[in-house]
Amino acid sequence: MSLASGHPYLAIPGPSVMPDAVLRAMHRASPNIYEGELIGMTIGLLPDLRRVARTRHLVAIYIANGHGAWEAALANTVAPGDTVLALATGRFGHGWAKMAGDLGATVEMVDFGKQSPADPARIEAALRADTGHRIKAVLATHVDTSTGILSDMKAVRAAIDAAGHPALLMADCIASLGCDRLEMDAWGIDVAVTASQKGLMTPPGLGFVLFNDRAAAVRAGLDRVSPYWDWTRRADPEFYYEYFGGTAPTHHLYGLRAALDLIHAEGIEAVWARHDTLARAIWAAADVWGEAGALRLNVADPAHRSRAVTSLSLPAPKATELRAWVAANAGVTLGIGLGMAEAADPAWHGYFRIGHMGHVNAHMVLGMLGAIEAGLAALDIAHQAGGISAAAQVIGAA
Numbered sequence: 001m002s003l004a005s006g007h008p009y010l011a012i013p014g015p016s017v018m019p020d021a022v023l024r025a026m027h028r029a030s031p032n033i034y035e036g037e038l039i040g041m042t043i044g045l046l047p048d049l050r051r052v053a054r055t056r057h058l059v060a061i062y063i064a065n066g067h068g069a070w071e072a073a074l075a076n077t078v079a080p081g082d083t084v085l086a087l088a089t090g091r092f093g094h095g096w097a098k099m100a101g102d103l104g105a106t107v108e109m110v111d112f113g114k115q116s117p118a119d120p121a122r123i124e125a126a127l128r129a130d131t132g133h134r135i136k137a138v139l140a141t142h143v144d145t146s147t148g149i150l151s152d153m154k155a156v157r158a159a160i161d162a163a164g165h166p167a168l169l170m171a172d173c174i175a176s177l178g179c180d181r182l183e184m185d186a187w188g189i190d191v192a193v194t195a196s197q198k199g200l201m202t203p204p205g206l207g208f209v210l211f212n213d214r215a216a217a218v219r220a221g222l223d224r225v226s227p228y229w230d231w232t233r234r235a236d237p238e239f240y241y242e243y244f245g246g247t248a249p250t251h252h253l254y255g256l257r258a259a260l261d262l263i264h265a266e267g268i269e270a271v272w273a274r275h276d277t278l279a280r281a282i283w284a285a286a287d288v289w290g291e292a293g294a295l296r297l298n299v300a301d302p303a304h305r306s307r308a309v310t311s312l313s314l315p316a317p318k319a320t321e322l323r324a325w326v327a328a329n330a331g332v333t334l335g336i337g338l339g340m341a342e343a344a345d346p347a348w349h350g351y352f353r354i355g356h357m358g359h360v361n362a363h364m365v366l367g368m369l370g371a372i373e374a375g376l377a378a379l380d381i382a383h384q385a386g387g388i389s390a391a392a393q394v395i396g397a398a
Contacts, residue, residue, distance in 0.1 A: 004331035011368045012335035013145050013175065013309035013355035014198040018255075022201055025258035026251045033248050034241065042243075042253055048260040052177060052200075052268060053192055053210050055184035060234035062207040063249045066174040066195040069207030070096050071103070073170055073193045075229035076211070076219040080104025083134040085126055085167065087118045089151055090144030091339025096172055097139060108135065114340065117304045118151040120159035127163035136218070137168040137191075142182065143175040146339030148311040148353065150180060150304055157188035168215055174198060178263060179275045179308035179357045190215045196252065199308065201259040201358040206252050262359075273398075275307040278356050278365045281394040282310050285369045285387035293382035294318075298340075298351075308357040311340070314381065316350035322375045323352050329378070330371035362395045 010017060031038045042061075049059050062072050078084055083106040086097035094111075101107045110126055112118055118140060127135065140156050143149070157169050170191040176182055177192075178199025184192050189212075196206035209231060211219075219225065219232065227233075228245045236243070263271055283302060289295045298311035314322065319337060326332045337351020356365060369391050376383045 002329055004327070004329055006331060008331045008333065009364060009368060010333050011355050012333055013353055013357065015204055016198050016201055016355060016358035017360060017364075018203065019201055019259065019262060019359045021258045021262060022255045025254040026203075028251070028254065031250055033250060038248065038250060038253065041257055042248070045253065045256060045260065048264060049208060050210065052260070052263060053173070053182055053184045053194070054186065054268075055192070055210055055212070057185070057210060057212040058216065058231070058235045059208060059210045060231040061244070062209070062229075062234070063205065063244060063252075064195075064207035065197075065204050066172075066193070066207060067095070067099070069174070069193045069195055069209055070099050070172070072207065072229045072231065073191050073209050073211075074100055074103055074105070075226050076209070076222070076231045077137055077168055077170065077191065077215055078103070078105050079222055082106070082136045083108060083130075084137045084139055085110065085123070085130075085135045086139040087123065087141065087151070087156070088112065088144075089117060089141055089149040090114055090147035092144050092146060092172060092174075093139070093141040096141070100139065106134075114147045115149070115298055115300070117149050118156055120152070120155040123156060124159040124163045127160060127165040127167065130165065133166055135165065135167045137170050139170050139172070141172045143173075143180055143306040143308055145175040145309055146311070146353075148298055148306050148309045150176070150299075150306045153189055154183070154187040161188075168218060170215075175306060175308050175357070178268075178271060180306055181272050184210060185212070196256060198357050200256065201262070202252060202255045205249060206256060272307070274361075275356070277395060277398040278360060278362065279305065279307040279310065281362075281365055281391035282354060282356060282369065284390040284394045285373075286310070286312060288385075288387040288390045289373070289376065289383040292384035293376075295376075295381075295383060308355070309335075310354045310356065311337070311351065312353070313337075313340075313351050316346050316348070318350070318379070318381050319352040320349040321379055322372065322381065325375040325379055326371045330374060332368050332371040334372075366391060366395070
């Protein structure tokens with residue numbers, strides 16, 4: 001017997017659950033892309049995107065996923081032969097570094113492993129050693145979606161400044177925007193990269209690069225930037241067809257408009273608080289389950305955990321068996337343990353992730369946790385009972 005019939009719940013760390021308002025906004029006939037309401041609506045998106053990232057600077061929208069936004073950020077700031085310092089706290093830090101190398105940059109890596117955030121002391125030391133200022137940019141991951149690690153971007157900027165180094169701070173905020181607190185200007189982030197399918201609650205397909213005057217000056221000094229990725233064209237949506245390098249992503253823009261309306265109606269501070277409470281509820285349940293079993297949160301210190309995604313481990317192959325059970329029997333899809341081990345490695349089956357980003361509330365989280373606890377019991381995976389009660393207490397105290 002399966003109890004999975006009914007509305008499924010996709011609890012993976014992106015694409016996130018899309019609100020009905022977003023789906024309704026996208027369910028329309030194709031609009032005119034040259035004139036009319038779409039032009040003004042798109043111009044209106046830009047200040048609202050800046051509000052979410054807490055910046056007064058420029059934003060460029062690309063028809064791309066997060067990897068495309070990575071490339072756009074690099075194309076406008078790093079020339080072939082330049083050196084970048086890449087900070088890795090999981091798979092996606094390594095991925096952005098590899099892209100920089102593939103584009104012709106020399107990459108210096110600082111790998112902090114899969115359970116610890118970026119260490120400002122090591123960053124400062126690496127930059128102090130660069131006495132000739134060969135390093136043009138520091139590539140940092142605010143939240144690595146594979147590990148669930150949250151790194152302190154304000155501290156990374158302080159390390160750059162303490163070293164007296166002119167490198168740009170470029171932050172991957174794909175998983176964090178609209179979930180974890182992000183203060184682009186106050187923290188001194190020069191370039192922030194993000195995408196539509198996580199905290200912005202819109203289907204995959206839009207990439208965003210927000211950049212300040214320092215980054216714009218670097219772009220102005222480059223001899224050549226690929227025309228499609230050049231953010232100079234995209235900083236002025238009055239030239240609409242050129243802004244998107246061709247046809248606009250019409251229905252994604254309508255969906256994004258609805259998503260931003262929801263975020264601003266709630267208020268970004270309230271959005272952050274909601275994500276914090278729901279994340280702490282998940283962690284409370286996991287802590288209780290682990291008291292009499294091997295289930296563990298990947299990141300030990302709550303201060304270093306993202307409020308958007310949680311990575312957990314179980315002895316292989318129990319994590320994969322648990323994911324399969326909750327999908328087949330409870331209609332809940334959990335995330336694979338991406339980047340914790342290679343798919344060909346049996347250890348890959350010892351990790352899973354929970355996405356709790358964007359359009360998510362208390363009953364969704366409690367239901368998802370109930371499905372996990374049922375799966376632990378059904379599969380006879382050792383655990384301490386009471387995880388749901390612990391989560392409920394966190395939510396009840398909020």
